[in-house]
Amino acid sequence: MIDIIGAGSLGLLFAGRLAATGTDVRLWTRTLEQARSIACDGITVFDKGGEIAVHVPGDTLKVAPLADWQRLNSHAPAQWIFLMTKQGAIEEVLKQILPVAKTERETGIVCLQNGIGHIERIRQAWPEAELYPAVTTEGAKRQGAASIVHAGAGVTEIGWYEERGKTQDRNFKQYVLNRLLAAGFDVCLSKEIENGMYRKLLINAVINPLTAIWRIRNGELLLDPVRLHMMRKLYDEGIQVYEARGIRWDSSWWDQILNVCQATAENHSSMLADVLAQSMTEVASINGQLVQMAEQAGVTAPTHEVLWQLIEGMRLKEG
Ligand SMILES: NC(=O)C1=CN([C@@H]2O[C@H](COP(=O)(O)OP(=O)(O)OC[C@H]3O[C@@H](n4cnc5c(N)ncnc54)[C@H](OP(=O)(O)O)[C@@H]3O)[C@@H](O)[C@H]2O)C=CC1
Ligand SMILES: CC(C)(CO)C(=O)C(=O)O
Structure with a gap:
């Protein structure tokens, strides 16, 4: 059973x-x-x-x-x-x-x-x-x-x-x-499940908070140079954290992120869905965890940190 x-x-x-x-x-x-x-x-x-x-x-x-x-x-x-x-x-x-x-x-x-x-x-x-x-x-x-x-x-x-x-x-x-x-x-x-988890962590850490903040579908991240620039910034910060922590990563992961956006172009990310439903998101376990990993390794992940706080703050219902 x-x-x-x-x-x-x-x-x-x-x-x-x-x-x-x-x-x-x-x-x-x-x-x-x-x-x-x-x-x-x-x-x-x-x-x-x-x-x-x-x-x-x-x-x-x-x-x-x-x-x-x-x-x-x-x-x-x-x-x-x-x-x-x-x-x-x-x-x-x-x-x-x-x-x-x-x-x-x-x-x-x-x-x-x-x-x-x-x-x-x-x-x-x-x-x-x-x-x-x-x-x-x-x-x-x-x-x-x-x-x-x-x-x-x-x-x-x-x-x-x-x-x-x-x-x-x-x-x-x-x-x-x-x-x-x-x-x-x-x-x-x-x-190599840990490696798989870190790959998925990065995919979620790049796509989820941006789609939640901008309230756009996954595919819409690819349509604008400013959005792509922010994705790359989050990706590079994440890789820097992985480097500092000795976590194996692969340069194909950037293309995988773009491919996920393409393959799920019409979808709302889970974080956007949670924000729209005013439910608790998983941002603390995604971007928040990357920030903590950075701190433990003596580096910073400032863009992840700002997005983490912005999204945590959204869940407080007004009134
Ligand atoms: N959906 C997907 O396609 C994917 C999801 N994931 C991951 O899988 C996990 C689950 O995601 P998903 O299924 O989408 O989430 P959902 O929010 O759809 O489902 C979570 C379920 O857990 C239930 N739950 C919450 N607290 C309790 C409790 N104390 N006892 C019993 N049940 C409880 C909720 O009940 P209630 O609704 O009543 O609160 C809800 O039905 C997440 O970590 C997500 O990131 C990963 C990949 C793909
Ligand atoms: C891969 C992605 C971004 C697909 O929407 C996802 O896992 C999520 O929404 O949490």
Whole structure:
């Protein structure tokens, strides 16, 4: 069984496709209201053209609010957790699941968050858990309580540490990886997940804050020399931080950023979507983390710092 915590864009995509291909999935929501909607309507995944790609009827799904974790886990302890909340919700989730989870046998947690810092926080709170950091270029956008649009198929890289050689890892390959492949996800195991996370961090640190500040779609970043200049400034500062920290980087990353803008030209970045919804963004885990990395290495990242503060300030609701 796979426990998916967070029934947002990515959570509904993974839960819907895994359940549709026969995996036993338990989906955990934040609210009772959303759990009831999903139990009633099922999960619907639409493709980009608005056609139904996957529909799983509600009466075939196991779905509950996370507040019920303690009660339900005493009967069936979680072995594999896909953590699919945003960075800002992780502490709250751990608070809800840890009192029970910590006493259980080894649990594997696949962490799909953008940004960095979460792996260390989870490891500190739950040292016994086996963590599988992951990076995905899937694009999913929530439509309602129980439906999403799968805006773009991508690749999911999951961190793999050969040297661990634990039974848990063997089970991961035999069960989790196979279930993901059977559900049609393009998944690979990566021995260089940290590098993948730093590449994705830079992509998000360049695209997300600028689209959020200017309230433009990703593709619109490419249409103006001033916008491109700011992108390059953020990129160069980020690379300087990586150099100072001894993090391996590749000169192709700049072109990859431009390609992501092109490939997702019509999309709102997740940060813009959060700003428009007046929700908490992940800027602290993206640009904020780069600024902290810079400080620790004795260099600065002033443009990242200004954008971090500007975007943090936006979430304060007026009145
Ligand atoms: N969407 C995408 O295409 C991609 C997303 N990512 C990353 O994946 C992560 C998730 O993103 P995404 O799915 O888009 O985010 P969403 O905001 O769509 O989903 C997050 C979900 O977590 C739920 N949640 C929050 N707190 C709790 C809690 N205490 N218990 C249970 N559930 C909770 C939210 O519930 P509620 O709505 O009720 O608050 C929401 O349904 C982010 O880090 C993002 O950067 C990475 C690549 C692509
Ligand atoms: C790659 C990008 C920028 C696509 O929109 C993204 O990951 C996000 O919006 O958070």
